[in-house]
Amino acid sequence: MTAVPAPLVDAAESPDAPDEGRTSEGGQEMTSAQVLGAAERLRELGAVLRMSEAEAEGAAPEPPEGEVLADDQTMIINMGPQHPSTHGVLRLMLELNGETVLRTKPVIGYLHTGMEWTGEELTYMQGCTNVTRMDYAAPLFTELAFSLTVEKLLGIEAPERAVWIRMLMTELNRMSSHLLFLASNGMDLGAVSMMIYGWREREEVLRFFEKVTGLRMNHNYIRVGGVAADLPDGWRDDVLRLLDLIPPRLDEYDVLMTGQPIWRDRLQGVGMITADECLALGVTGPILRSTGYAWDLRRNDPYLAYDQIDFDIVVGSYGDCFDRYAIRLNEIRESMRIVRQCLDQMPKGDYRIQDKKVTPPPRARIDESMEALIHHFKIFTEGFKVPEGEAYVSVESPRGELGCYIVSDGTSHPYRMHVRAPSFVNLQSLPHMMHGGFIADAVAVISSVDPIMGEVDR
Amino acid sequence: MTVADETTPEASDEAREETHESAPEPELLHDCPVAWSHGQKVLHVPAGAYLKVLASLHTEGFLTCIDLCAVDYLTYELPRELPDGIEPQRFEVVVSLLAHQGARRLRVRVQVDATAPNLPTLFSMYPGTEAMEREAFDMFGIVFDGHPDPNRILLPEDWVGHPLRKDYNSGRIPVQFKATTDAR
Numbered sequence: 001m002t003a004v005p006a007p008l009v010d011a012a013e014s015p016d017a018p019d020e021g022r023t024s025e026g027g028q029e030m031t032s033a034q035v036l037g038a039a040e041r042l043r044e045l046g047a048v049l050r051m052s053e054a055e056a057e058g059a060a061p062e063p064p065e066g067e068v069l070a071d072d073q074t075m076i077i078n079m080g081p082q083h084p085s086t087h088g089v090l091r092l093m094l095e096l097n098g099e100t101v102l103r104t105k106p107v108i109g110y111l112h113t114g115m116e117w118t119g120e121e122l123t124y125m126q127g128c129t130n131v132t133r134m135d136y137a138a139p140l141f142t143e144l145a146f147s148l149t150v151e152k153l154l155g156i157e158a159p160e161r162a163v164w165i166r167m168l169m170t171e172l173n174r175m176s177s178h179l180l181f182l183a184s185n186g187m188d189l190g191a192v193s194m195m196i197y198g199w200r201e202r203e204e205v206l207r208f209f210e211k212v213t214g215l216r217m218n219h220n221y222i223r224v225g226g227v228a229a230d231l232p233d234g235w236r237d238d239v240l241r242l243l244d245l246i247p248p249r250l251d252e253y254d255v256l257m258t259g260q261p262i263w264r265d266r267l268q269g270v271g272m273i274t275a276d277e278c279l280a281l282g283v284t285g286p287i288l289r290s291t292g293y294a295w296d297l298r299r300n301d302p303y304l305a306y307d308q309i310d311f312d313i314v315v316g317s318y319g320d321c322f323d324r325y326a327i328r329l330n331e332i333r334e335s336m337r338i339v340r341q342c343l344d345q346m347p348k349g350d351y352r353i354q355d356k357k358v359t360p361p362p363r364a365r366i367d368e369s370m371e372a373l374i375h376h377f378k379i380f381t382e383g384f385k386v387p388e389g390e391a392y393v394s395v396e397s398p399r400g401e402l403g404c405y406i407v408s409d410g411t412s413h414p415y416r417m418h419v420r421a422p423s424f425v426n427l428q429s430l431p432h433m434m435h436g437g438f439i440a441d442a443v444a445v446i447s448s449v450d451p452i453m454g455e456v457d458r
Numbered sequence: 459m460t461v462a463d464e465t466t467p468e469a470s471d472e473a474r475e476e477t478h479e480s481a482p483e484p485e486l487l488h489d490c491p492v493a494w495s496h497g498q499k500v501l502h503v504p505a506g507a508y509l510k511v512l513a514s515l516h517t518e519g520f521l522t523c524i525d526l527c528a529v530d531y532l533t534y535e536l537p538r539e540l541p542d543g544i545e546p547q548r549f550e551v552v553v554s555l556l557a558h559q560g561a562r563r564l565r566v567r568v569q570v571d572a573t574a575p576n577l578p579t580l581f582s583m584y585p586g587t588e589a590m591e592r593e594a595f596d597m598f599g600i601v602f603d604g605h606p607d608p609n610r611i612l613l614p615e616d617w618v619g620h621p622l623r624k625d626y627n628s629g630r631i632p633v634q635f636k637a638t639t640d641a642r
Contacts, residue, residue, distance in 0.1 A: 109612040116597075117622055152496050279521045279558070282586030293558075300561045388536055391496045392525070392554055392565060403525055405552065409534050420525040420554070428589055457612055 030076055030093040030105040074102060079442070081110045087184065087446065088453030092430070099438050104431040108424075111457035119417035123383030124150050124224055127414065131404070132218045134419060135455040138177040140170050141397035142419065142455075143222040145404040148303065148393040150224045153386050153408050154358065160305075161349040162226035167304050168239070168342040169212070169221065170395075171335040175246070176205040177398040178328040178335075181450045182253060185325055188447040189266050191257060201249050208238050225359050226352025239343060243336055250332060258326065267322035271433035271445035274319060281432070282425045285400025286327045287449065291319035297396035308345070311338050321441075321448040328398075328450075358384050383412035392420075399423050399450060421455040484541065488514050491541035500565045502544045508568050509578045512553070516583045520555040520564060523584035526591060527552050528570075528598040532624040540569075548572035549600060553580070553587075570600055579605040597622035 080091035089110035095103040118130050131146045132139040144166060151158065158166070183198020206216040211232055213219035221228050257263045273283070275291040288295055296313045298306040314330045316323025352359050360379045361372040388410040394403035400422030407416040426449050433445045485492040488511045493500045503511045529550045531538065538546040547569035555564045570577060579602040580587045591602040592611035599620035602608065610617060619626050 109610075109614070112612040114621060155496075280585050282522050282524060282584065284524075295558055300558075301563075388539075389495055390500075390552075391498060394524070401524060403554070405525065405527060405554070407529055409536055415534060416529045418525075418527040418552075420527075424589060424593075425586060428586055 030095065030103065073097065081107075087451055090427075090446065090451060090453055090456070092442070092446070094434075094439065094442065096439060099440070101434045101437055101439055101442060104434045104442075106427050106430055108427065108453070108456050111453045113457070115458045116417055116419065120414055123412045124386055124414065125380065125383040125412075127417070128223050129218075129220045131417075131419060132220055133454060134421065134458055135397065135399070135402070135423070135452045136217055137180050137452050138173050138398050139218050140166075140173040140222055141395055141402050142404075143220065144170055145393060145395045145397075145402050145419070146406075146417075147222050147224050148395065149391050149404040149406045150386060152391045152393055153389050153406060154224070155387075156225060156353055156355055156358065158226045159350040159353055160347045161230075162351050162353070163304050164342055164346050165227050165231060165351060166222055167306070167309070168231075168339060168346070169209075169227075171338045171342065172205055172208065172239075172242075174398045175332050175335045175339075176202045176209075178332050179205070181328050181398075181447075182325075185447045185450075186257065188443050189263070191263065194253070194256060197249065197253065197256075201246055204242060204245060208235075208242060211235070211238065223352070225355060226350070228352075230351040236343060239339060243340060246332070246336065250329065253329065258329070264322060267325060267444060267448075268320055269318070270321045270437060270441045271448055272318065272320050273429055273433050277432055278319075278429070281428050283400070283429045285396070285398070285422055285426065286324050286331070287319075287426055287429060288400070289314065289327055290316035290323035292317050297394060297401060301394075303393070303395055309338055309341050321444050324448040324450075331398075385410060385412050386414075394420065397422055399452065399455075400426060419455075419458060421458060423449075423451040423453075423455045424458075427451055427456060491543060493539075493541055495565075498563065498565060500567055502541050503566050503568050504544065505568055505570060505577060509580075512566065512580060513583060515555060515564065515566075519557040519559050520562070521558065522556045523553060523580060523587050523590075524556045524563075525552075525554040526580070526587050526594060528594040528600050528622075530598060530622065530624045532572075544569060549575055549598060551577055551594065551600060575600045576603055577601075578603050581605055596620065599623065 075096045077094050077096060078091065079094055081089035083090075091107040091110065093105045093107060094101050115130055115134060119127055122130055127146055127150070128143045131142040134142045147158075179198050179202040181198075183195045183202065186192070186194025186198065209219060210216050212235065213221040213228065273287065273291060275288070275293040277283075278288045278291055278293065284295070292315050294313045294315050297303065298309075298311070299313055311334050314327045314334060316327055356375070358379075360376045361369070365372040366376055386408040388408050390405070390407040392403055392405040394401045396402070401420065402422055403420035405416075405418040405420065406414045409415040430445065430449060433449075434442050437445065487501055488503075488507075490501050490503045490507065490511055493502060501511070529552060530548060531546065531550060532548050540546055549570035549572060551568045551570055553566040553568070555566065556562070557564075568577065575598070577600060579591055581591070581602075581604065588605070588607065589611060591605055592607065592609065594600050595602060595605075595608060596610040596612050597620055609615065613621070
């Protein structure tokens with residue numbers, strides 16, 4: 001460790017530079033409309049495929065004389081980071097013309113805790129404890145992506161039972177995450193009773209998680225080489241109870257929201273996005289599927305044993321907030337189909353790989369064998385070494401493609417661990433969905449993106 | 459089983475690629491060497507050809523840039539395994555591309571010189587890289603020329619240094635807070 005290197009920042013970014021038209025917070029904020037270039041004006045018109053300033057000059061319609069909105073006609077307002085419907089600490093800067101949103105800029109980083117750096121400090125053994133805190137509504141998915149990447153680097157495979165347990169647990173997690181979405185989506189749009197219902201059903205799923213993993217969130221359950229513990233006695237009855245309990249509740253949601261005219265008026269045609277825009281922006285998950293583009297990694301790039309499972313990809317047709325709501329609601333039903341198949345096909349066998357390199361000895365062995373005790377101690381203090389190399393593995397999280405990129409230098413710590421967080425990328429679709437809409441619809445749009453700020457800021 | 463399932467589409471991709479090009483020759487794609495890492499296709503692109511190769515890949519159907527991140531190889535002690543003709547540099551930018559047609563994936567690795575860590579931005583082709591490039595700048599100080607918004611994204615605007623660099627004194631300096639210069 002040497003001294004801090006000279007920061008490589010350009011002049012405009014350095015704190016000593018004269019702040020031209022900037023606020024005290026600098027360039028992260030939205031610039032005034034008066035200093036807009038043509039490219040920015042195009043963006044205001046909702047263009048996704050951006051071009052150089054010179055090209056944009058040709059393409060962007062010059063605002064007619066007299067229609068250039070003066071500073072006193074538009075207003076830049078700040079929404080968040082403490083706004084209750086920004087799902088945590090998302091901050092948006094909105095330029096408004098009356099009630100119409102012209103431009104939007106998400107400002108993030110309020111929850112940044114350097115988790116990628118922390119991942120480099122922790123061993124692969126401890127890594128799951130760290131990554132599980134990224135997407136706190138769907139923690140098992142980040143654990144899964146991390147574990148699959150490390151397993152790829154190690155060249156090992158989890159035993160079959162572990163694969164199916166992972167599928168069972170992640171699908172249940174998808175249900176709980178989508179139930180949380182339904183709750184918060186309802187709350188954001190004024191259907192406050194929905195919040196209570198969504199949380200109630202989610203709680204049932206979390207109760208099962210608590211029974212299996214010991215924790216309601218941040219489970220650290222899926223680990224390299226398998227899962228932390230086998231499913232407890234009576235798990236099948238618990239899951240069957242869930243599967244009986246939730247479908248009638250979902251039907252109640254249909255009555256409460258799906259067919260309800262106020263709900264439909266509030267969501268239909270709001271926050272539209274096209275498939276081309278989604279592909280260009282890297283947007284994945286329900287937002288991409290809402291445009292009618294059937295892309296789901298479980299089907300298109302199967303991991304675990306999803307190729308042996310029968311399920312449908314739910315797609316929308318208009319790419320609006322209502323489609324995104326309906327997709328998530330119906331994905332809960334699809335997840336229940338998958339869970340049912342997991343119940344039927346759950347194989348017997350080991351729940352973690354019987355590879356002494358990555359799996360600590362069972363507790364009972366420690367009492368009778370000195371070597372087992374040493375082995376146990378070594379594997380938890382030093383961790384296991386992972387051969388050098390790099391790999392990227394992605395899974396379909398409730399929010400889209402969740403990937404993990406790890407560079408290993410042959411030690412027991414990742415040399416670099418990067419998580420491709422779907423919420424982080426999906427947030428970039430906000431300016432396009434909100435452009436031209438009402439400020440009141442902004443809340444509906446944010447809600448339909450379903451960002452988890454722990455994952456955005458990492 | 460897990461791993462076997464995962465490599466299936468990539469393995470078929472590999473087979474398809476190898477029918478086109480003879481096996482003993484070093485595999486090339488757009489004159490750039492191709493390497494395989496755990497069944498995943500990796501393209502090593504020289505920094506000079508970065509934009510051109512990415513543009514060709516974009517026209518070939520890699521319509522989505524799924525991920526862009528940087529790696530600092532300063533303290534990497536092992537010899538770097540890079541194909542012939544690719545000079546190892548301190549920084550590396552890793553771009554994961556996805557072609558939905560055929561579910562093809564390609565990882566592009568670019569070596570970036572430490573003395574002038576600059577790369578052209580992919581923004582005009584892949585607007586979705588806006589936030590990712592800002593993150594790479596924030597964490598590693600890699601400047602993406604032509605980026606429409608070259609500012610820090612996760613850290614405060616006035617933060618000094620780039621924390622994911624290996625020579626950054628992580629954990630040894632007190633957390634910086636912004637000075638409140640004016641009463642607002």
